[in-house]
Amino acid sequence: MHPEEMFMTRATLRDVAAYAGVSHQTVSNVLNDHPSIRPTTRQRVMDAIRALDYHPNVAAKALRESRVTTLCCAFYGHSADEVADPYRNLVQSAFISEANAHGYNITTALLGGDRPGGFEGLRAAYMQRAFGGAVVVSTTLPPGRMRELAAWGLPTVLFDHEDPQGQLPSVTTDYAGGMAGLVAHLVSRGRRDLALVIPSDDFGSSAVLRREGFLAAARAHGVRSRIEAGAWSYEAGEAAFRRLWAGEDRPDAVLCGNDRMGAGALSAARALGVRVPEEVAVSGFDDFEFARYTAPSLTTIHVPHEAMARLAVRRLLSLLSGTAPPDEPPGCQLPVTLVPRESA
Template structure:
């Protein structure tokens, strides 16, 4: 049966420029807002004539309930967000992003939550978009993945009242709740391994100007560990990519002062260095030892397999979700988490 409705006796409110609310529907139908709520929830006490009048008002005003806001009011937030700050949404082959995003989703699902993803770039428009999504009730809290996020940006997030956890990054002199890894001890273990093999001249491929805590920790630990073991050491620029690792090793060998161990600041640059060694006809680890940092899955399948430092990214992601849920559900601020990084010895060093 097709129902048609005549124009209402009283004119509707002026609601065209704003979201129609439950109270607008109630005023249109001449009933209380609780009656409208009862109709929408199928309460059996509502008389058929009243139900028809409310349904007619809903149709006339094109009312759509805001389910996200309803969930927030009832303390039943069921969606979290992982916000990748400074990451390219199109870079789908980034192993770091793939590992942590998968772990976020899996852990959220364990606790009965879903996980949405946002990509935030530097600039007010991008942050405003994230804020609007939060205020619209699309998610109840966020894990921020981005080791270039600064203290001012973090404070802006806090100013929204947004429950947040900082992933794989620490801010100096900040109360930011964070989950990270001990990159310093991992780098010390890697340098000590090269020293124990009799390597005396080490080079680290890493971004030289990157101010992120993950990069700073690796650079400073490399310098300190090399000095501790009395090794010659220097840095050469890379940009975290495979291609930059390949280019860096070629540059080192063209310079005529070839190291006997090359450390990649991550596994991708180390894999690029392995490729360059093959192109130059170098024996690995005979002429030069090559090692990485992260222990992504592909590091087991390079030839030779890559000695590296294991960073427990998946466990870090699980801990970050749990920390966020502690804020949302128990209104607690758990302590910061720093998980150990450990040496993985394979064939390349």
Template sequence: MPSIRDVARLAGVSHQTVSRVLNEHPSIREETKQRVLDAIRQLDYRPNQAARALVTSKLNLIGILSATVGEFGPTASIAAIEEAAREEGYSVTTLNLPDTSPEAIGGAVRQLLREQVDGIVVLAPQVRVFHVLRGMAIGVPFVSLQTASGALEESVAPDQLEGARMATRHLIELGHVDILHLSGPQDWIEADSRMRGYLQALRDADLPTIPPIRGDWTADFGHYAGLELARRQDFSAVFAANDLMAIGLMHGFRDAGLDVPRDVSIVGFDDIPVAAHVWPPLTTVHIDFADLGRRAIARLLASLRGEAPSAEEPPAPALVVRDSAAPRR
């Protein structure tokens, strides 16, 4: 691995000058700084973070507080956060919450602070998490990838309510009148936003509402719901709050002898990679979770530098039309 002295030799400066460039010392001339940066790129030099921390008292460490283990969206966002943080010279440590009790949340935040993180990204989908964070003196900047009534202002979040409206409107435009909603768990921000979007779309179209069914995000629950719902004749379409439940739902309907979309239309949410490859390919709402992760890091680093956050809006949801929804017979 190249050392700081290798960089100094290539740039034609002392190793102390390289160190000043790495630590953003204000007295370095721009021409000298550029030569050092060019040498760093040419040699692919990686500063020793532990050694830098002894000098600067900074570990350049971002903490991720996650209560969404296994969920596609947060997993994609975390991967993007890690990549974007590395590009800015930061390492990432991720702490997964075993549960979202106030004690567990407080303990997790204190653990990240003991690790001397410079900032925290919160991927916790329950409203109660934000209530706990509001009452804590965290002392470092943080940003959330969720937003809801009672959540924090420091959020970078997609308009999930509008995404759910788009999904429901698509079924309405296909002529469906009795549209059922398979929602996510109670107290989850995404579940609440997507259910409100569904209800708003029905109200806007002056259509009757059917009490939503609370699910748990899993394909297993979707399969069970499909078997049970197949006994009913009071709906012709279902908007599922995520793709896994939608895929399980299609499986359950098929096992019960119903054809999708001839007998019942289905729309999901998230656009997970497998959604395009199930049968029939799933119509769903696409969210760019990776872009959300990159925007979260940009907002957090702006806060660390004392800069105003970008006013750029998060990416809008997009309806991806495939074959699981058809005109009402």
């Protein structure tokens, strides 16, 4: 590897080994001043370290020696008042549970455009060894921020978002496939006019994949499709259903971008005297616990948020301990599952 290739990327021990033409264990022995290393080999490794500006990952070493027992769960684009958000609560609880199972604690950070010092504060806390690595939760993390994290050398796993450059490992799920499964399920039950209620101005990966999956599946099945804009809330789902039902051109299926919107749509249907699913099918997405208690119970897509969160923590720990396989793909995508219930 040439030094210029390390721009915006922190050199690793394996990069040094490749540059010097030795094994990564030899580089480790040089760094630990092992007496068995020949002077010529030691010099070659030291030259590579200087050329690549390599700095040992002291956080990983500290973690291995049990001096750092805290990991960070950093939410990007989430506000402090979103305490009632089932998504945030579920993943944070799973992070804590998995970290505790391995003997570590979790600290939480909120990052975003309205917190100009957020990333700088995160970096400062990492440099002060307040935590050994971070899981960053976001579907909207800008590429520039990903490059920053990689350049800092902060051990990071992305949750619910992929790094297009492949520098940071990630754990995601198949949102587009989930929407395709919902469309297929509805079409198999005779639905031919489908409306998706989802924010039209949300360009995060989750929203984009849900919209694209819906539209592509509707085209593939030869059924009508439309998008009805609405925020990720119960109230938005309720209002969107009322708008759809107020028009003369009513759909026979209303798919909602998440379960909160789906619950709102069911509430509006009930208030308007619309029979679900006889007159219109209604579905959600995510499979939060309350979806089984709505009236009627909500057909939805189960997103394995808990399994994703636990896997993200394990990937971070393997990254810190140096036990991650060198040929492991950066992106890991877990499957979703259709959960048919009474509403569709």
